[in-house]
Amino acid sequence: MRTSLTLLAAAAVLSTAGIAQAADYAIDPTHTFASFEIGHMGATTNRARFDKKDGKISFDKAAKTGKVDISFETASVNSGTAMFDKHLQSAEILDAAKFPKAQFVSSKFVFNGDKVASVDGNLTLLGKTQPVTLKANQFNCYESPMLKREVCGGDFETTIDRTAFGVNYGIDWGFPKNVRLVLQVEAVKQ
Incomplete structure (x- = not known):
């Protein structure tokens, strides 16, 4: 009986050994x-x-699933020109x-393969939420020689209609409503 229980326990451990588990990653600011x-x-x-950001990712390469939650402080907008930054931060x-x-x-x-x-997700800006798809221009996971941990990341982009979020400034003057968003994201396995 004891041998049977031991064999059952060993079989249970071996049967779950190949099952992938999602790993948690913290955004590398x-x-x-x-x-x-x-x-x-x-x-x-x-x-x-945006210079100030925070977030986390849960990623399972084998199951091809993941979750993302990243936020950016709007007051940290940085154009390189203080006067323009104040205007971007304004109402x-x-x-x-x-x-x-x-x-x-x-x-x-x-x-696409591995x-x-x-x-695909939702972007919330000015209290309004809209669906967006961030296209990956490149993506990779690697063992960081400095951190001695796995890091995953990529370059992503999308184009949004800013008026869908209520940002209508300059539309009457001919400023375009489409804004290209470019995201560079790397996250460290925890």
């Missing part, structure tokens, strides 16, 4: 940025990024005083 680009009167492109655009965070949440990773091809 030194390798994670969200930036945006919008045309300026058909002549140039305005660009800025006319990001309304950072009233809406201190922009957030992307997802529970759907789309794969690589993440895109992440």
